[in-house]
Amino acid sequence: MTTLAPAAPALDLRTRFYDELDPLLDAHPHVDVVLAVIGSGYMSRAIERHPGRVIDVGIREQALIGVAGGLALAGRRPIVHTFASFLVERPYEQVKLDLGHQDVGAVLVSAGASYDVSAGGRTHQSPADVALISALPGWTVHVPGHADEVAEILHREAAGTGRVYVRLSGQRNTRPHPVDGRLHLLRDGVDAPLVVAVGPMLDTVLEATADLPVRVAWTATPHPLDAEGLRALAGPTPVLAVVEPYLEGTSAAAVAAALVDRPSRVLHVGVPGETELRRYGTPRDHAAAHGLDAVGVRTRLRSLLG
Amino acid sequence: MTTTAPAPASAPTVPQRVRDLVARVTGDEKHDPSAHSTLDVVWTLYDQVLRVDPGHPDDPDRDRFLLSKGHGPASTYAVLAAKGFFPATWLDDVASFDSPLGHHPDRTLVPGIEIGSGSLGHGLPLAVGLALGLRGRTPARVVVLVGDAELDEGSNAEAIQVAGRYGLGNLTCVVVDNHSDNLGWPGGIASRFALEGWAAAEVRTHDQPRLTAALRRTVPDRPTVVVVDTTAKPGTTVKESA
Structure with missing residues (x-):
């Protein structure tokens, strides 16, 4: 049988x-x-x-x-x-x-x-x-x-x-990671700026930052944000980016609240909210138009690095 | 098909002590139409129809009364106090900062209040979900009170349709019809429910025997609507159909 x-x-x-x-x-x-x-x-x-x-x-x-x-x-x-x-x-x-x-x-x-x-x-x-x-x-x-x-x-x-x-998104990462509500450091680097990738943005962020001097952290739970984990990773003078697959700045208030006692520089990357795109095409087209593909994310993150 | 529901030989009118409790909420001794338009229905439900126990307001098998028309809670507050769900002294400072009773009720603050309401058109959809969740698991009935003008909200149309298609025999919608709807209901209110498979009854608010009988009646596999006309003169023709 x-x-x-x-x-x-x-x-x-x-x-x-x-x-x-x-x-x-x-x-x-x-x-x-x-x-x-x-x-x-x-x-x-x-x-x-x-x-x-x-x-x-x-x-x-x-x-x-x-x-x-x-x-x-x-x-x-x-x-x-x-x-x-x-x-x-x-x-x-x-x-x-x-x-x-x-x-x-x-x-x-x-x-x-x-x-x-x-x-x-x-x-x-x-x-x-x-x-x-x-x-x-x-x-x-x-x-x-x-x-x-x-x-x-x-x-x-x-x-x-x-x-x-x-x-749930059609965009996905190649590997699963812990979904315990916490922020997880996936790529380390001494004193490097921190990039927080949310959910399916991780693989895009890893590709975009492959040769950039940044650390990469990830969470599947942006709300409530793991403020304790963010404070632990961000250091005393945070230089930080948050890359989210939805409306840009959605997590801004939570990040600001977590870092209220520290002089910080924070970049928020997400879907721009000021205008409607009014184009069809593929999700890949839209990611590129919104600056949320690897090229676009890399460009934004380089601006943070100065 | 038209049927005549059996009427009790005698039926209660709302006792003066309950009317006095309503007056404690509304703050005057005069007759207040908005406060009293639902009083006959709510009193009849709690005194004659619903299986509820103020000593066990969270009994999973209790019947549920949902006041969807949350902007007129005085009669419900008064009846709940009269039945012992909470002290009558609560009625004396409604809507003060420290009072659990507001101009719109909050289920988390008041024993016996089953839903927070005030925004129109939420009670009937909630009642449909509640009836779906209780059906086959407990003998509990779900009775939701809406106003004729409240039916303007499109969410009610969705709920009427869903309840009909799912044959919710444990659901009763009471429409208190004080003809306050600005654009009216050509063809009547009951027919809109009947078309969706509800068993419909129309009664006058002061016809206590028929009101009680209509509120007690359920039909297997069909939700029930009772349209209660608060303005009809004595002697007006009423009908019940299924």
């Missing part, structure tokens, strides 16, 4: 999320999945094996969050999913009131990131999502850069009770 080798786990973050839902529902009897159509075609096994626990409300994003809030009030642990534009921006007041004000938790899992849907235009892009979620009390934001990180974050947060936003 021969046995089939198990299929290799998906490398794409969003695909891994869908694949992980069936075992997640097995392992966590309090979890329900709430959808607004998006994703429902990619989780047939979870839907078949867990009747009634994948709730698709149709293209009704206010109800998506409202229903999740109600489920949480009933003691359930909702995992809520659609594109970031329709998960965070469209029902923002529901996120504020039906989850936060009710003092209940949920795991919101978005797809689309800042410009994964580059060919779709502005309607399907949400670079401000992390800033918006971070503006509300009591949220944790995870921005994983590898599919294995997605699985670990999902299982941990499914067992929790808090308000959690997990941002």
Whole structure:
């Protein structure tokens, strides 16, 4: 008798999320999945094996969050999913009131990131999502850069009770790193400026800085920022860059607060917020246009080095 | 199909002591329409319909009452105090800095308050999720009170549709219709729910036997709406359909 080798786990973050839902529902009897159509075609096994626990409300994003809030009030642990534009921006007041004000938790899992849907235009892009979620009390934001990180974050947060936003991107790193909420130093160098890469920006930052005299640290959890870890790595007179795959400056206030007692020079690199790009093309095109490919990041970081 | 719900032989009116508690919130002895438009419904629910225990306000099997129309909490506060969920003295300084009772209720501050509300159009979607989460796990009912003008908010339309498609027999929406909606509801309010598969009843607020019967009635696999007209004159025709 021969046995089939198990299929290799998906490398794409969003695909891994869908694949992980069936075992997640097995392992966590309090979890329900709430959808607004998006994703429902990619989780047939979870839907078949867990009747009634994948709730698709149709293209009704206010109800998506409202229903999740109600489920949480009933003691359930909702995992809520659609594109970031329709998960965070469209029902923002529901996120504020039906989850936060009710003092209940949920795991919101978005797809689309800042410009994964580059060919779709502005309607399907949400670079401000992390800033918006971070503006509300009591949220944790995870921005994983590898599919294995997605699985670990999902299982941990499914067992929790808090308000959690997990941002999935088509951009990813080749290797997983610890998703414990801390800042991790991945490349050291004596007295060198520090570059903090968030989530899927890591490989781009490593490529951009391969021959630059900088240290590189990484986190998958920009909010709440690991202030203690940042202070430990930043030194007494910090020269620092933060490279984030969403709205530029999203972490600026948290970084400033962490370093308030030190004379510091901080560069924030991310998706510019002043203008709409109004171009289609590929995510790679958009990364280049925003200065978020290796060439663009390198140019910005060199300005910090002087 | 039209059915007639059985009416109790006798039904309560709101006791004077409860009306006095409402007056302690509203700060005068006069009749205040905004405070009283929901009083008959809320009192009837807590006195005749809901299975709730002020000694165990977090009982997982309790029925849930969600005041979506959070801008008119006086009657709910008064009824909860009358039923012993919190001391009546709380009613004397509503919305002061140290009071757990505000002009819009906060569930984390008040025993018996199931949702924080005030922004319109949030209670019914929350009720749908609550009913989905409780269905099959507990016999609890979910009863949510909305206003006729509150139904303007599109979030309610989404929730009405979802509740109908999911056949939430443990969900009741009470629409307190004081005809305050600026643009009106051509064809009536109940028909909008009925089209989405809800069992609909229309009653007058002062017709206590029918109000009680309508609020007690549930239908398997279908959510229930009770449209309560607070302005209808005695003798007006009312109907119940399923």
